[in-house]
């Protein structure tokens with residue numbers, strides 16, 4: 001499952017970064033994902049809930065921002081977004097040689113968490 005491996009690496013990255021920064025609990029993870037990755041937000045959410053069973057991620061929510069697929073025509077340099085039919089044809093001049101310049105995004109925008117707020121030590 002594609003989404004499961006994405007989420008696994010996202011969680012690993014956040015966990016490493018949280019530990020480096022003294023964060024004990026992660027509250028929110030914001031993920032930016034382009035439609036070229038073919039990852040489905042619902043499946044990502046499902047994978048996230050399936051994977052994060054430990055204390056650090058107990059109350060964490062996953063927020064996903066989807067990015068459209070953006071192309072630039074190699075003939076007239078017109079930029080356009082590809083619709084859900086995935087037709088990679090320039091709407092301006094009808095050329096079918098286009099460069100994909102957006103939509104492959106797959107990164108953690110940011111995450112939020114708490115340092116040890118126990119306070120009793």
Ligand SMILES: [Zn+2]
Nearest residue numbers: 073076090093
């Ligand atoms: Zn064009």
